[in-house]
Amino acid sequence: xxxxxxxxxxxxxxxxxxxxxxxxxxxxxxxxxxxxxxxxxxxxxxxxxxxxxxxxxxxxxxxxxxxxxxxxxxxxxxxxxxxxxxxxxxxxxxxxxxxxxxxxxxxxxxxxxxxxxxxxxxxxxxxxxxxxxxxxxxxxxxxxxxxxxxxxxxxxxxxxxxxxxxxxxxxxxxxxxxxxxxxxxxxxxxxxxxxxxxxxxxxxxxxxxxxxxxxxxxxxxxxxxxxxxxxxxxxxxxxxxxxxxxxxxxxxxxxxxxxxxxxxxxxx
Amino acid sequence: xxxxxxxxxxxxxxxxxxxxxxxxxxxxxxxxxxxxxxxxxxxxxxxxxxxxxxxxxxxxxxxxxxxxxxxxxxxxxxxxxxxxxxxxxxxxxxxxxxxxxxxxxxxxxxxxxxxxxxxxxxxxxxxxxxxxxxxxxxxxxxxxxxxxxxxxxxxxxxxxxxxxxxxxxxxxxxxxxxxxxxxxxxxxxxxxxxxxxxxxxxxxxxxxxxxxxxxxxxxxxxxxxxxxxxxxxxxxxxxxxxxxxxxxxxxxxxxxxxxxxxxxxxxxxxxxxxxxxxxxxxxxxxxxxxxxxxxxxxxxxxxxxxxxxxxxxxxxxxxxx
Numbered sequence: 154x155x156x157x158x159x160x161x162x163x164x165x166x167x168x169x170x171x172x173x174x175x176x177x178x179x180x181x182x183x184x185x186x187x188x189x190x191x192x193x194x195x196x197x198x199x200x201x202x203x204x205x206x207x208x209x210x211x212x213x214x215x216x217x218x219x220x221x222x223x224x225x226x227x228x229x230x231x232x233x234x235x236x237x238x239x240x241x242x243x244x245x246x247x248x249x250x251x252x253x254x255x256x257x258x259x260x261x262x263x264x265x266x267x268x269x270x271x272x273x274x275x276x277x278x279x280x281x282x283x284x285x286x287x288x289x290x291x292x293x294x295x296x297x298x299x300x301x302x303x304x305x306x307x308x309x310x311x312x313x314x315x316x317x318x319x320x321x322x323x324x325x326x327x328x329x330x331x332x333x334x335x336x337x338x339x340x341x342x343x344x345x346x347x348x349x350x351x352x353x354x355x356x357x358x359x360x361x362x363x364x365x366x367x368x369x370x371x372x373x374x375x376x377x378x379x380x381x382x383x384x385x386x387x388x389x390x391x392x393x394x395x396x397x398x399x400x401x402x403x404x405x406x407x408x409x410x411x412x413x414x415x416x417x418x419x420x421x
Numbered sequence: 422x423x424x425x426x427x428x429x430x431x432x433x434x435x436x437x438x439x440x441x442x443x444x445x446x447x448x449x450x451x452x453x454x455x456x457x458x459x460x461x462x463x464x465x466x467x468x469x470x471x472x473x474x475x476x477x478x479x480x481x482x483x484x485x486x487x488x489x490x491x492x493x494x495x496x497x498x499x500x501x502x503x504x505x506x507x508x509x510x511x512x513x514x515x516x517x518x519x520x521x522x523x524x525x526x527x528x529x530x531x532x533x534x535x536x537x538x539x540x541x542x543x544x545x546x547x548x549x550x551x552x553x554x555x556x557x558x559x560x561x562x563x564x565x566x567x568x569x570x571x572x573x574x575x576x577x578x579x580x581x582x583x584x585x586x587x588x589x590x591x592x593x594x595x596x597x598x599x600x601x602x603x604x605x606x607x608x609x610x611x612x613x614x615x616x617x618x619x620x621x622x623x624x625x626x627x628x629x630x631x632x633x634x635x636x637x638x639x640x641x642x643x644x645x646x647x648x649x650x651x652x653x654x655x656x657x658x659x660x661x662x663x664x665x666x667x668x669x670x671x672x673x674x675x676x677x678x679x680x681x682x683x684x685x686x687x688x689x690x691x692x693x694x695x696x697x698x699x700x701x702x703x704x705x706x707x708x709x710x711x712x713x714x715x716x717x718x719x720x721x722x723x724x725x726x727x728x729x730x731x732x733x734x735x736x737x738x739x740x741x742x
Contacts, residue, residue: 159542170530173571233702250526252491255514256543319632 159256160264164418171276178276185281193289200291203296207354212292213380214351219285220376224279224307227270228314228371230346232339235266236318240335242392243325259405263315270311279355292380299379302387308374309394313370316401317342323405326412347373353382367401370394429627430465430595431501436496437483437651443619457483459651460497467594468625470617472638472645472659477734480651481631485597488629489519502594515544518588524598524614525580526587527572533583534568537590551590558586578609585613589620598618598630603636610718614640635729647736654739663705668735671728672701672712677721686715697723705730 158191177226193215202213209217224230239262242248251258285291294300321338325331345368352363352373364373376392377383383390437458445451458480465471475481486492487499490506490513499506502737504513519526527536541551559565562582572580581601588596598617602610618641620626630641638645638659645662647655655662662668672689675698682691683699689712693700703712709727 155545156540162539162542166531166535167527169535170528173530247524249486249491250519252523253489253514253517253519253526254543260468271619413491 156260160260161353163230163261163264164271165266167265168272169268171269171272175249181273181277182280185222185225185277186284186332189219189281189285190288192218193220193285205352207347208382209353209380210292212290212383215289216291216293216380217283217351217376218345219282219289219291220379221346222281222285222308223274224372225348226273226277226309227347228310228375229266229270229318230342230348231374232318232335232342234269234318235262235315236322236338237331237335239319239322240325240331243322244329244331258413259319259402259409263312263320264404266315266318267308267311274307294367294379294381299381299387302391303375303379306387306391306394309391309398310371312376312398313367313394314342316398316405317367317371319405320401320408323408323412329369337378342368342371345369347376351376367397370397425531426467428464428500429467429469430463430629431500431715432464432484432488432497433462433499434497435461435494436485437480437486437487438495445484451607456651458487458494458648459740460496461648461651461653463646463656463671465629467627467629468621469644470621470642471630472642473629473637473648474633474736475648475654481648482599483651484648485629486508486598489597490514492593508648515591516594518591518593518596520584520588520598520601522581522595522598522603525572525584527580527583529573530571531584532569532571533564533575536572536583536587537568538580540587540590546591550556550592554590554592555586557715558589560620562586562612578612581605581609585616587615592624593626594742595629596629598628598632600632601630602632602634610637617641635731635735638673639729645702645740649736656700658698660706663730665739667738668730669702669703670709670730671703672703672709672716673726674699674701674716674720675724677723680720683716686712688712705735 161200196214197211198216200209200214204211221230222303227238231357242251251261254261286293293398321334324334328334345363345366347369352360352369354360355363363369370393374383374394378387378390380388435458436456439455439457440452441455442450442452461480461484473481483492485645486495488501488506490510493507502516506513527533537555541545546554554639559568562585564579564582564586567579567583569573572583585601602613602615605613614637617628620657623646628641630637632638643658645655645657645659646653647662653682655665657698671692674683676699679697684691684693686701688707689701689703692702693697701712703709711726
């Protein structure tokens with residue numbers, strides 16, 4: 154009960170921290186929308202040449218684009234969120250402050266990131282999606298059940314995204330310079346989430362492998378749940394996400410235990 | 422067997438070694454051991470307020486990190502409030518408060534009030550006790566009207582007072598302060614010191630204070646523990662530290678005109694002159710009053726001031742002799 158209240162309070166603070174920056178949010182919405190238009194016209198050209206590419210019709214492909222834009226900030230598909238902040242805290246020694254608290258580091262940041270994601274889904278996700286739906290012919294479902302499953306899938310996408318970024322951030326205990334890692338993590342996430350091109354477009358073994366990696370849980374699966382194109386049905390997609398969430402959160406705990414055991418908190 | 426009240430913080434032969442790897446050539450590395458803390462022992466009674474001093478890199482922070490359980494000792498014994506800080510870290514942290522002058526426990530983007538709400542949840546502080554502690558800190562640290570200001574907009578002095586409040590809302594038994602007055606103006610310093618004295622007197626909070634400002638210690642602590650190069654150099658009263666370090670205060674006098682160096686004042690010697698201004702060194706444990714009386718009687722005195730010795734100087738002398 155206490156734990157739930159604490160984590161709700163932490164999530165609320167994450168929500169408020171991001172809600173403070175209204176101009177940044179507006180700029181983000183604008184960028185997402187522009188990016189969405191560029192991708193949408195690229196996809197139209199592509200699907201014009203190759204109809205039914207990857208099993209999607211053109212309106213499904215466009216729906217995929219705008220789902221990606223809606224989730225870009227919420228599921229941190231281009232990195233960021235708490236990852237840079239935690240890494241910086243490890244680098245400059247502020248992590249000591251976090252360790253003095255009677256709370257679990259991973260749970261704390263997870264709650265915080267869920268609060269952030271909740272804000273960014275509403276603040277940065279809804280407008281691009283509506284803009285896309287107004288201009289293009291999207292294949293959005295009518296059934297409320299599908300939307301409910303989609304929201305559940307988004308929640309799991311944020312958890313998996315968090316778990317991956319937590320691992321990257323903890324590498325800061327061993328590697329002091331994060332520029333390379335940060336770039337690598339962003340690149341992997343952008344490509345293997347399907348944000349640039351849906352993963353089912355990729356043929357052969359490469360595509361098979363890409364669709365099983367954790368990043369697939371952050372966009373490809375939620376989009377397929379929304380489109381009703383998830384192989385094996387929506388529940389199979391949710392199960393795939395849940396398995397990665399559990400595995401990666403457990404890996405995060407293991408790494409956290411190793412890190413705090415060897416921890417050399419930097420500086421006075 | 423000492424009771425926990427007599428040895429509330431009990432440090433025996435505490436040691437911490439770090440292994441430092443250095444690249445000495447292509448693919449070749451040598452590992453050397455650095456003893457950051459080297460056999461330090463001291464005890465603090467419950468309710469005691471002690472200064473923990475030493476030059477940069479002396480091992481102060483490393484010791485505090487071990488006392489608070491975020492670093493494992495390499496050797497020795499360590500008990501804080503009857504617990505082993507490292508093994509029982511999550512239990513101990515509820516009983517300690519930590520304030521860093523150079524870091525903040527507050528959330529940059531949020532108003533102070535929101536940070537305190539999170540602290541309340543973290544430490545599971547009952548509402549009435551929380552409200553009472555907060556009201557008390559707000560009054561004594563003059564935080565009125567600042568609770569709804571985002572932390573990033575606070576001045577350093579305001580933020581520091583905000584941080585001290587955050588560390589005290591859960592009524593910790595032990596408070597560790599790391600340079601709590603660094604960078605503060607005279608007024609803010611005075612407020613913080615006054616508050617700490619009251620806290621210690623009224624609540625009996627045990628306080629361990631790290632600082633480079635000897636006047637903090639003079640104002641707050643009867644006892645000082647000095648370490649350097651990871652070793653305990655001194656543990657006792659502040660006056661004794663000055664004796665042990667044979668440290669000197671400096672009397673700066675401004676005379677009406679340029680005169681030859683002042684001579685023949687017992688217990689003092691002139692160390693420098695510049696125009697009408699002269700500097701006289703005298704033992705830190707001695708009173709300045711007779712000196713001043715003597716100089717005022719014999720010389721045309723216009724103005725004077727007394728300068729306290731730096732911790733670095735005191736320690737350098739102790740170490741040298």
